[in-house]
Amino acid sequence: MQKTVPVIALTKCGIGIFDLDWWVPRLGLFKSVTLPSVLQASEGYEFHWFILLDEDMPPEALESLRTAIDETGGTEKVHLQFVRTSIEANRAGLNAMRSIVGDHQRALVIRIDDDDAVSREAFTTALDAIDDRGRPAVVSLAEGYIFDAPGIVYGEWASPNQTSNTYYYGNLAEVRRVIWHNHTKALFNAKRFGYQSKSVLGKGRNFLYTVHRQADGSYEERQQRIQEWSDVDDQLADEFALDVEGLAEWQNYQRTAKRTLGLTWRRAMPEVTRIRELYAEIDKLKREIVKTNSTLFDPKTPFLYLLDPAIPPASVKKGKVRFRGVATPGSRLDLSLAGKSSNYKLFRTVDVDDRTGEFDFHCGFNAATWKVRLDVVDRETEKVLKTWEFKLTVR
Structure with a gap:
């Protein structure tokens, strides 16, 4: 029954970043961890994965990404969606969802970062946790692992508030109300809006939250969350479809990778802030266009x-x-x-x-x-x- 529900994944990938030295290791991690993992979890589902990219991303990076998708067998499931700026990404993601299910059909939607992974049964476990399919829901598969990519080791971790383990079930309007809010408050917001809100425990470990030096958050602080680390074994690699050989290559590259000067996603803050202000004005003008052209035959409508x-x-x-x-x-x-x-x-x-x-x-x-x-x-x-x-x- 649950496999009749469409599953949609949304991933923002490198929007606003144009340095190929950043893209090479990032795509290495994506190809070894996120891409095979999500495609494995999607088997048997009507699945659509929209990767949101900057229209000005380096051509070499785009070609590398397209090749990886093709080699992993994801061409029919993965769709590349281009935006001009990060401000457009949220709207583009929701429009992508709308292109699949329209305004009224419900779907299971996940925001997954371009360096995290989900287990083989993650989508099934999330859908099984929804008691009433006639109502919207937010489900967190709260038990998983932290994956230390540079060390290729992992440790058990429980957290209900990660993008890689939070699922949004509903139609377009229902998902829109909750999906782009602060993910640490996803379950709280679900309750606030009267949605089903569920943190799932005891149903296996269903997410892999990756830490590495390329992220803006402190790698060392995130490492300290785990007291006991284990080497990645065949069982974990199979459960999350990890490309261990690809990870080893990525690990070697990391030893000489450059550190970003400042925080990657904040370096262009003055320009992004101004763009956000301009988009607010554009939204206001668009509402006027809708108002003007929603009553084409009314002589009293101003135009x-x-x-x-x-x-x-x-x-x-x-x-x-x-x-x-x-x-x-x-x-x-x-x-x-x-x-x-x-x-x-x-x-x-x-x-x-x-x-x-x-x-x-x-x-x-x-x-x-x-x-x-x-x-x-x-x-x-x-x-x-x-x-x-x-x-x-x-x-």
Whole structure:
């Protein structure tokens, strides 16, 4: 029964990192640990794995990743999803889920890092822990191992709050509410939203949390969590599908690998912070587009566009400039201008056609760069229905 539920894995991999010296060891670990492990756990399931990558990642790294996926037999299951920035990754992951199950079908979703692993039966154990398939759930397979990759040793560990052992069951909206929150609070958030929340103990050790020197967190501090280490044996390698030979090669490379100057994921913080602010503005504008174009046949819905001048590039010759377009039928269009300052002054007012919303008029302009503001105004209430500001270069 449980294998009829789609399983979707989401992995953010190296978004915002373009140094090939970083990618080589990272992919070595991914190819030896995460890739074979997740593919083994997926056997028998309808499984889709979306790896979220930067569209500007080094071509050599991309080719190495594609080759590894092909050689491991994952071509049909693994999908590479490219984003411009890390800010887009969460949305891209959810859109990937939507492409598989739509808005209403429930699926089991896991966020897994590009250096961790899951056991052969992890997906089955997570699904078996969901008591009511008609309700959303967050399940943590709390018992697993810490894997010290440089030493190729491991130790038993229990923690309910790792990305590699937390599973989200639900439809798109249900998963969206919890998956990208702080993973250390996943079970708490599940309870807060009225979801099933379960930490599974006594059902085997189902995750392998990898520590190594390339991570931003302290390798030494994470090592200290384990009191007794054991060498990786055939049983562990089989349970998690580890490529022990690949790990040995990776281990040799680590002995000469460079240490990142500063924290890898924080080095571009000023730019990422600014991008986040810009995306907030983009989201606001997108909501306005949805509002405008969700009622295409309602004459009261505010809208505005220009046919002349052409925008972009919003560049015209000096003299009489034609303003031709369409706005909300029966409204008024106010054209205001500003020069070097931002102090707009009303320059022209026209009533648009009561039936079609069309307008067509000319204004005289001297050569300069002008700030133009068009306001669509309700004639009766004087309420501004829509505003558009842009620069007009008059040459």
